[in-house]
Amino acid sequence: MTTPADLKYTKSHEWIKQEADGTVTVGITHHAQELLGDLVFVELPAVGRKLKQGEECAVVESVKAAADVFAPVTGEVVAANADLADAPEKINEDAYLAWMFRIKPTAPGELAGLLDAAAYQAIADADRH
Amino acid sequence: MPFIPHTEDDVRAMLAAIGVAAIDDLFDEIPASLRNTALPGVPPGITEMEVTRLMQERAERDGRWLNFIGGGAYEHHIPAAVWQIATRGEFYSSYTPYQAEASQGTLQLLYEYQSMMTSLTAMDVTNASLYDGASALAEAVLMAVRAHKSAKRVLVPATVHPMYRAVARTIVRDQNIDLVEVPYCTECGHVIPAALQKFAGRDYAALVVPQPNYFGVLEPVDELTAWAKHNGMLTIAVVNPTSLAILKPPGEWAAGGADIVVGEGQPLGVPLAGGGPYFGFMACRNEYVRQMPGRIVGRTVDVDGRPGYTLTLQAREQHIRRSKATSNICTNQGLAVTAATIYLALLGPEGLARVAEASHANALALAHQLCAVPGVTRAFSGPVFHEFVVQFDAPVADMLHALKAQGILGGLAMTRDYPELGNAMLVCATETKRDDDLGRYAAHMKRILGPSRAVRA
Numbered sequence: 001m002t003t004p005a006d007l008k009y010t011k012s013h014e015w016i017k018q019e020a021d022g023t024v025t026v027g028i029t030h031h032a033q034e035l036l037g038d039l040v041f042v043e044l045p046a047v048g049r050k051l052k053q054g055e056e057c058a059v060v061e062s063v064k065a066a067a068d069v070f071a072p073v074t075g076e077v078v079a080a081n082a083d084l085a086d087a088p089e090k091i092n093e094d095a096y097l098a099w100m101f102r103i104k105p106t107a108p109g110e111l112a113g114l115l116d117a118a119a120y121q122a123i124a125d126a127d128r129h
Numbered sequence: 130m131p132f133i134p135h136t137e138d139d140v141r142a143m144l145a146a147i148g149v150a151a152i153d154d155l156f157d158e159i160p161a162s163l164r165n166t167a168l169p170g171v172p173p174g175i176t177e178m179e180v181t182r183l184m185q186e187r188a189e190r191d192g193r194w195l196n197f198i199g200g201g202a203y204e205h206h207i208p209a210a211v212w213q214i215a216t217r218g219e220f221y222s223s224y225t226p227y228q229a230e231a232s233q234g235t236l237q238l239l240y241e242y243q244s245m246m247t248s249l250t251a252m253d254v255t256n257a258s259l260y261d262g263a264s265a266l267a268e269a270v271l272m273a274v275r276a277h278k279s280a281k282r283v284l285v286p287a288t289v290h291p292m293y294r295a296v297a298r299t300i301v302r303d304q305n306i307d308l309v310e311v312p313y314c315t316e317c318g319h320v321i322p323a324a325l326q327k328f329a330g331r332d333y334a335a336l337v338v339p340q341p342n343y344f345g346v347l348e349p350v351d352e353l354t355a356w357a358k359h360n361g362m363l364t365i366a367v368v369n370p371t372s373l374a375i376l377k378p379p380g381e382w383a384a385g386g387a388d389i390v391v392g393e394g395q396p397l398g399v400p401l402a403g404g405g406p407y408f409g410f411m412a413c414r415n416e417y418v419r420q421m422p423g424r425i426v427g428r429t430v431d432v433d434g435r436p437g438y439t440l441t442l443q444a445r446e447q448h449i450r451r452s453k454a455t456s457n458i459c460t461n462q463g464l465a466v467t468a469a470t471i472y473l474a475l476l477g478p479e480g481l482a483r484v485a486e487a488s489h490a491n492a493l494a495l496a497h498q499l500c501a502v503p504g505v506t507r508a509f510s511g512p513v514f515h516e517f518v519v520q521f522d523a524p525v526a527d528m529l530h531a532l533k534a535q536g537i538l539g540g541l542a543m544t545r546d547y548p549e550l551g552n553a554m555l556v557c558a559t560e561t562k563r564d565d566d567l568g569r570y571a572a573h574m575k576r577i578l579g580p581s582r583a584v585r586a
Binding site: 040041043046061064065066068 | 278419443444449450453
């Protein structure tokens with residue numbers, strides 16, 4: 001699967017989509033779900049929670065692995081994808097469609113520091129050797 | 130299966146491979162002040178015959194007593210078949226399974242244990258056990274704080290076993306979790322729901338509810354659970370497993386029941402022993418299962434569709450979650466749980482209920498006989514399960530001493546933990562006592578407290 005060019009990325013394997021209303025949508029990358037394997041559980045941050053960039057705010061769990069998801073930018077959680085509670089496998093099916101939560105950034109300058117698709121692709125490739 | 134320890138050659142080869150000169154070098158990081166160089170209490174190697182004789186002599190020093198001490202560990206009849214089966218090599222030599230799925234027998238036993246405990250507590254899920262009742266309460270406190278997410282204080286009534294409170298405090302204090310004491314009614318011996326009002330609000334993660342409590346008294350569990358729920362707290366039940374055969378299980382307490390249930394599993398087929406090994410049990414509602422510590426065995430099917438057992442939800446555990454695991458405990462009390470599973474299977478729900486009823490009846494009969502002795506009164510008016518507190522006009526230590534001289538372990542002094550109760554003693558009678566045992570106890574108490582007042586200083 002190609003890494004979508006219209007998204008931003010982090011080294012810790014989150015993808016970030018800048019929405020028209022100024023919020024950002026966050027999920028984990030295709031590469032991340034591949035590393036984890038079949039997901040069985042997703043824990044999402046509560047709406048209203050204020051996050052700092054880099055803060056642990058969600059957990060993805062497969063049968064024999066678990067990983068934290070980090071806030072890519074500082075801001076307040078304005079939405080969480082409740083569909084994932086019953087169907088975490090949606091992340092395996094299409095990681096870029098199965099968003100996890102949405103943040104209203106309070107430090108928009110942080111967005112410029114995120115990785116573009118090419119830079120993230122290089123990290124993922126290096127992971128795979 | 131032969132057990133062959135590594136030879137001196139093996140040890141040398143391993144040390145050479147990692148570039149260390151001696152085994153002691155592996156413990157370099159431990160400061161010399163913390164090292165135990167000599168163990169004066171441990172004799173040099175002796176033969177099996179000598180060990181047998183030594184242990185017999187020590188066992189005889191324990192003596193044979195008519196025991197009325199409860200207070201968290203209880204004397205129950207254990208059918209001979211329990212340990213006959215539990216000590217079969219297939220169970221006895223198995224430890225917590227590291228290559229878990231290769232040990233289908235052990236996993237099946239744990240699964241059946243979990244199923245029985247889930248049924249006994251009326252909860253959704255049970256883990257494969259914890260160390261003991263006290264540490265199980267500590268784990269439940271940590272779990273409740275994780276599940277609650279915003280509060281780091283937990284309400285713990287003074288009617289919870291003092292040792293459980295001490296252990297829980299030790300374990301949780303470095304995580305900045307406060308255990309806040311809830312007072313009890315000194316007339317009735319349990320928590321008064323109205324007295325909780327001063328704690329109302331959302332600053333507490335959970336309320337601990339013991340049933341029966343340390344005094345043997347039944348708490349108003351429905352009111353307490355409903356109050357906790359109403360105030361946004363979880364309910365942690367601390368229960369005696371035998372009592373659950375006749376009392377309403379925590380899963381059926383008011384307002385949807387308790388959220389987490391823990392307790393000491395010793396009454397289920399594990400003999401009394403100083404220091405154990407005993408085992409703790411823990412059950413919870415499905416929504417909190419990912420916050421639960423310990424191992425959980427699940428049933429599944431293999432590639433050919435045959436049923437099989439497996440460790441499940443392992444992402445909670447430290448071999449996967451590392452420092453963020455739900456607990457540093459990733460084991461279970463395999464042998465004690467094996468005995469409990471066999472005990473429960475042999476007795477069945479009806480047998481366990483008969484044990485509970487007989488214990489309750491004996492406790493009531495003994496309380497009646499003791500309180501017929503002039504000067505002896507029940508400390509509390511609340512209903513009890515198989516334990517009760519009596520007060521009398523003599524120092525408790527003297528009373529216990531005088532009873533012991535007659536071969537009777539009369540109970541547990543309450544003086545240290547509950548000085549406000551004066552000369553008070555916690556007394557337990559289980560199904561193991563006969564009518565003449567109760568009569569003998571009462572007769573001696575009457576004689577000791579009699580006109581000569583021999584025990585009074």
